[in-house]
Amino acid sequence: MQSRINELIKISRIEAEKWISYGLKKKEEKEIKDLLSEGNEINLIESFHKKLEFGTGGMRGLIGIGSNRINSYTISLATQGLCNYLNKVIDGNKSAVIAYDSRRFSKEFGNQTAKIFSANNIKSYIFSDLRPTPELSFAVRELNCSCGIVITASHNPKEYNGYKVYWNDGGQITAPHDKNIISEVEKITDFNQINFNFNSKLIEEIDTKIDKKYINKIQSLSVYDNSRSKLKIIFSSLHGTGITQIPNALKAFGFKNISSVKSQESPDPEFSTVNSPNPEDLDALYLGIKKLKKEKADILLATDPDSDRVGVALYDNEKIKILNGNQLASLIVYYSLINLDSNKISKPPYVAKTIVTTRLIDEIARNFGVKSYSTLTGFKYIAELIKNKNAEKFIAGGEESYGYLINDFVRDKDAIISCAYICEIANWAKDNSKSLNDILEEIYDTYGLFKEKLYTIKMEGISGSNRINDIMEKYRSTPPLKIFGDKVKEVIDYNKRVKNPIINVKSNVIQLVSEKNYSITLRPSGTEPKIKFYFSLSGNNSEENKSKLSNLIDKEILSIKNNYE
Template sequence: MEAAILEKVNQWLDGPFDENTKAEINKLKNESPEMLADAFYQNLEFGTGGLRGLMGVGTNRMNKYTVGMATQGYANYLVQCFGKDCSVAIAHDCRHNSREFAEITANVFAANGIKVYLFESLRPTPELSFAIRKLGCKGGVVCTASHNPKEYNGYKAYWDDGAQLVPPHDANVIREVEKIKSIDEVKWNGGESLIEIIGKEMDEAYLDMVKELSIYPEICAAQHDLKIVYTPVHGTGIMLVPDALKKFGFTNVNIVKEQSTPDGNFPTVIYPNPEETETMSIGLQKAKELDADILLGTDPDADRVGIGVKNRKGEWVLMNGNQTALLAFNYMIEARKEKGIAKPNDMVIKTIVTTDMIDVIAKRNDVACYNVLTGFKWISSLIREKEGKENYIIGGEESFGLMIGDKIRDKDGVSAVAILCEMAAYEKNKGRTLFDKLVDLYVEYGLYKEALISITKKGMNGAKEIATMM
């Protein structure tokens, strides 16, 4: 083991760390020196979106110490910008340790004199974005690793508009986090009175916002019996998606029982990602058994959504992210126009990796379409820039993410599920399906084909390979 790594290991063994942590380090030292080296060879990087990594002991892992140090750095920057008279909102998903990480985050913020609104239990990530705006917070954190495997957790940092950090704040927060060199610099407790628990009232406010996105509530009422199959894939979607569908008036919602209970082990899937066919397979089987109209699945923090529909042969097909996005963009443009609520300054935003077919649809309908870099924080940044001048209606990315309306500033699987079901109801009202609509769009605008290639590199060796490739 390299001397620099061994020095870090000994600092943890000799330092003010808890006994369980030290015992785990000694166990790795004896049983898996390679894993121990990977856990300490670098500090877990606080990137532009926050932290994400394997859970465990060490400087390169998600644990209470790395979370506490990151929060101290973020708190220092918030105080620099706003003084101590500011507040943050904190949420978490269903993963192992997520609640503990959220509570540690809350305690550190409060110990720094910052007011904290902490959700009472797990919640979808988009509700955190909504809460920041609703409560007038200056920042926020959600403890989640989104759709990554069960061994991972993460820490997403948000700014006062409910979006993830963008320049200059991302670099400034990173700088402050990197200044924290020791757990002794962290204010771990002392401000408990500044922590306020939130829950049901915020849920209702969020669901009311989602309901306002509906363009054709009368069609949802007429097609209330639309046969919907939904899976939360053991995640936070179960907290709000069924209620959102109820708000839209849908009465025939079938939850995939095997995947309905929040569980950080994600026992029925390899990857809890609705982009993966395997993840949607149980829901697909249920949809076939029930002869459903539409299948939907969200990832653990309910910011992504995957859908399945029947083709013209009656066979079930899972749509890719580009297909789902172009259907949603087209609906928000076309239906608003048909309903007479379109505005001359309407705009849509997509990322550069998302199908160019959306640009063509928008142009044909006299709607401005902007392309931004990958990530919803860039969509949100442009919304902020255009506020008061142009009217944002929808944004999206091929990675199964949609952001409908401007009341939140991150991708939202909850509202996306509701609107996608409204879209299915709209087509069913005409005796058609979303697959029929997709084919119509290809006929009208041309067939666009795309492919996604994912390359995964793990651990210390993987990081070196990526550095070499780049």
């Protein structure tokens, strides 16, 4: 073990000294020299033992100096690799659009990205201020750009930032572009290979002309008259980009009674009122729920920093009800299908979800005679599906991690659209003397009760990464014979070829399915140092069964805790 640590120290020292030789700013040079001093070996290793991985969607990592960190140099390196690829595969004029969120250095990283594009004779459009990720996807398509970049780490803690790449269809990069771009990025081993000679004439700021077109397209999705709505809406952007467009989208849908959580309105890179700006975490909703109860409003909407995910809480019968991602995705699909006018679409309709998202969506779609496709985890695969299924019409879809999409003019999960659409469903329910929870119960009565839960274990650093790999290999080589007390009938290893014809790439995901069609799916997180366990059970809709299925999940989680924490 010590010999491996010594080897990593040696590799890291060489890389750190190489960085100093490039002639960095004094502050940056001092930071590296501090890491090189005695007693900082672990931090040195974490910062310099490798290049920050440019994965199949881009980069995400801790902000800081070093080859394994997000900084202006690793951003420049990634952009140069992308430029080299664009110049290889696209003849003639090329262009890119850039957006960024409220995180530390996001604007600086966005401007640096634009400069590198311009230095490589690629026109870049950049928003002059923070904008949501889904609006970037829309802008790529609207401006006919070759690609798009969003500087964001989505819902990660404040210490992170990232770099997401979109292709000309408005979706995140997939095969073959992802691997080919990675190859170009990996070829750059020296800062001298980066063209820093930017051309300001090739950088153009964009704002209202895209904003207006985006909101107008969102408005076209409304199928119910909300102009006389009495729905009381509370909104929180959790210090992120949502504040720029969600109020506009809600007003475009006809809603007027909108109130925001004032202390979370301002973009804040420290996310100072929350531990983590993730709407999946109940703690992040605390201030919003407090306002929801105080004002006796109907619904709380809370979006993550780049506004591609939304969490929802209801104030129903004097009680707070949190709706999870599976429930919201099901409501969106159900509402879309009951309002589907087959006379207005010329192609066969379909809905889409990921393999870890509730099977309730499949059951709803089947009842309406509509196809339901399941992709690998990650909304980029739903976007790829939309691109490939051009003989069919995408209606709606989502993933359990609080990301949803209606229609296809955006090609990523869109919390701006989702907020307006969810409020319309809530308003339709209210006009019929019901809540979203009542609609859900009706869905469960018709299609069956589906109970899902996500459990994650955080495992940081090199040792954490190794532990995650060990857990995955244990399930792969010796999977349990029973889950939830029921015999396992099938083990699906997505690292191998699978039966699902939609899935044509491998992924480090294992799914166990029991004889009662209960399932556990596990995979390493693609964005954080975590391993994720997804639990899914189903049965008749009754209070007794809800309790039974919840207890089965709790027992399984306890077993996993005892084994791996």
